[in-house]
Structures are given as C-alpha cells and as structure tokens.
Amino acid sequence: xxxxxxxxxxxxxxxxxxxxxxxxxxxxxxxxxxxxxxxxxxxxxxxxxxxxxxxxxxxxxxxxxxxxxxxxxxxxxxxxxxxxxxxxxxxxxxxxxxxxxxxxxxxxxxxxx
Amino acid sequence: xxxxxxxxxxxxxxxxxxxxxxxxxxxxxxxxxxxxxxxxxxxxxxxxxxxxxxxxxxxxxxxxxxxxxxxxxxxxxxxxxxxxxxxxxxxxxxxxxxxxxxxxxxxxxxxxxxx
Numbered sequence: 671x672x673x674x675x676x677x678x679x680x681x682x683x684x685x686x687x688x689x690x691x692x693x694x695x696x697x698x699x700x701x702x703x704x705x706x707x708x709x710x711x712x713x714x715x716x717x718x719x720x721x722x723x724x725x726x727x728x729x730x731x732x733x734x735x736x737x738x739x740x741x742x743x744x745x746x747x748x749x750x751x752x753x754x755x756x757x758x759x760x761x762x763x764x765x766x767x768x769x770x771x772x773x774x775x776x777x778x779x780x781x782x783x
Numbered sequence: 784x785x786x787x788x789x790x791x792x793x794x795x796x797x798x799x800x801x802x803x804x805x806x807x808x809x810x811x812x813x814x815x816x817x818x819x820x821x822x823x824x825x826x827x828x829x830x831x832x833x834x835x836x837x838x839x840x841x842x843x844x845x846x847x848x849x850x851x852x853x854x855x856x857x858x859x860x861x862x863x864x865x866x867x868x869x870x871x872x873x874x875x876x877x878x879x880x881x882x883x884x885x886x887x888x889x890x891x892x893x894x895x896x897x898x
Contacts, residue, residue: 676826704885713873713888714827763826770834770883774819776826 672698674766676775683754684783691749691778693764699744700766705737708761708777720747754782785810785876789889796864797897804859804892806848806874815877816857817886818848822870830872833857844868869896 673696683689693703701722706714718739719727726739736758738750747766751758759782765772786809796802808814815834819827831842838850848859857874871893875886 702883713890714886716878716885716887719885761824765886767883771832772883772886774827774829777824779824 672696672766672768672771672773674764674773674775676762676764676778678778679776680779680781682781682783685755686753688750688752689754689780691751691762691764691780693747693749693766693775695745695766695768695773698766698768700747700768701744702767703741703747704765704767704772705739705747705749706763706765708763710761714763717749751780754780756782758782785814785878785887787874787876787887787889789872789874789892791892792890793893793895795895795897798866799863802859802861802864802868802894804872804874804894806857806859806889807855808857808874808876809855810876813852814857815884816848816850817875817877818842818846818857818859819873819875819888820870821873821891827873830859864894864896866896866898869894 675694677692703720705717708714717732720739720741722741728734741747763777765774788807817832818830830846831840833840833850840848871891873891874889878885
C-alpha cells in the first residue's frame with residue numbers, strides 16, 4: 671500500500687521558536703494532503719487541506735498565520751508552527767490522498783517548553 | 784454537517800471474547816465510513832472501509848463492520864479478541880461527497896483486553 675512518512679517523529683522546542691514538520695508520500699504523488707491535530711486522549715481534528723501549487727484551506731478556528739502550510743511538490747507538504755507556545759504541544763498527523771483513499775503518516779509529537 | 788459518535792469511551796473485554804464497538808454517523812447522503820486503530824504514540828492504521836456495495840465489510844486482523852443505513856450505524860466487530868488488539872479505535876466519515884476527502888473522526892473508544 672501507499673506509504674506516507676513524517677519528519678521528525680518527535681520534536682521539543684522552546685516557546686517562541688518555529689518548528690517545521692514534513693509530510694512525504696513515498697511511493698505516490700499526492701495532489702491533496704491533510705493535516706490533523708490530536709491532543710492527548712482526544713480525537714483527530716482536521717486543521718487544513720493542503721493542495722499542491724495553491725494555498726491551503728484552513729478549518730474554522732485554525733490560525734493560518736500560525737500554522738503555515740506549504741505544498742510545493744506532489745510528494746511533500748510542510749507544516750510550520752510559528753512562534754510555538756506550550757498550548758501548541760500536540761500530536762500532528764498528516765495524510766495524503768491517492769485515488770479515493772487517504773493514507774496517514776505516523777505522526778509528529780511536538781512538545782513546546 | 785457530518786458528525787460521528789462513538790458512545791463508548793472505554794471498553795474492557797476478556798481475551799477470546801467477542802467485541803463490538805459502536806459508531807453512529809450523521810450524514811445526508813451515502814457516507815464513506817472508516818475504522819482506524821491507533822496504538823499509543825503511533826499513527827493510524829486502517830482496519831476497514833465502506834464506500835458502497837455489500838454492507839458487511841471485512842477488514843484486517845479479523846475485524847468486520849456492518850453498515851446499517853436505517854440505524855446510521857457502522858459498528859465494528861471481532862469474534863475473538865486478542866491481547867494485541869488493545870488500542871484506541873476511531874470511526875470516521877468522509878467530510879465531502881467524494882471518497883478521499885478529509886475525515887471527521889469520532890472521539891474514539893479505548894479497548895482494554897483482560898486475561
């Protein structure tokens with residue numbers, strides 16, 4: 671099946687710094703990728719839809735200036751958490767769409783101190 | 784708007800016993816429905832999906848689910864649970880009118896398996 675990777679798998683940063691998370695489709699091209707956030711013991715919440723070559727579509731309540739998404743190629747989407755704060759600590763999961771299915775990455779654990 | 788409800792937050796089942804995890808959805812048209820499993824600190828693994836056709840869907844690891852339109856349900860079942868099945872289970876529905884759109888997840892059910 672299709673494989674999606676994320677890098678890094680975990681990251682710890684200081685408050686006020688920016689963190690970039692990569693999502694790659696390894697063996698297929700993905701015009702559309704999705705970014706989800708999962709707080710501890712909670713469900714996944716869609717943050718944004720990332721479309722190659724165009725601006726991302728953000729869900730209501732998600733700050734687009736804080737969570738910058740770039741989908742510069744058909745195999746890579748990046749999520750940059752700018753000026754991270756402790757409340758941004760979460761598990762970030764991406765998925766990539768191929769045909770009519772979504773394939774999920776393993777997730778990135780972000781801890782902001 | 785679409786929504787997914789998983790009524791059971793936590794279920795404990797004895798090893799070897801049968802399992803049923805409940806899922807109810809709200810969606811106006813024919814839904815695209817999914818069940819995922821997540822082990823602690825891990826990503827999601829797709830167990831099975833329903834797009835159309837046979838309402839009884841077979842998945843991996845011995846799981847199956849049945850789509851019941853009249854009850855707006857998509858319950859997950861397994862005849863005999865193994866200790867390795869202990870994990871978090873999420874039911875999800877496609878957010879749009881096409882398969883492959885963003886997913887709306889239920890809050891999840893934590894499965895514990897007792898010996």
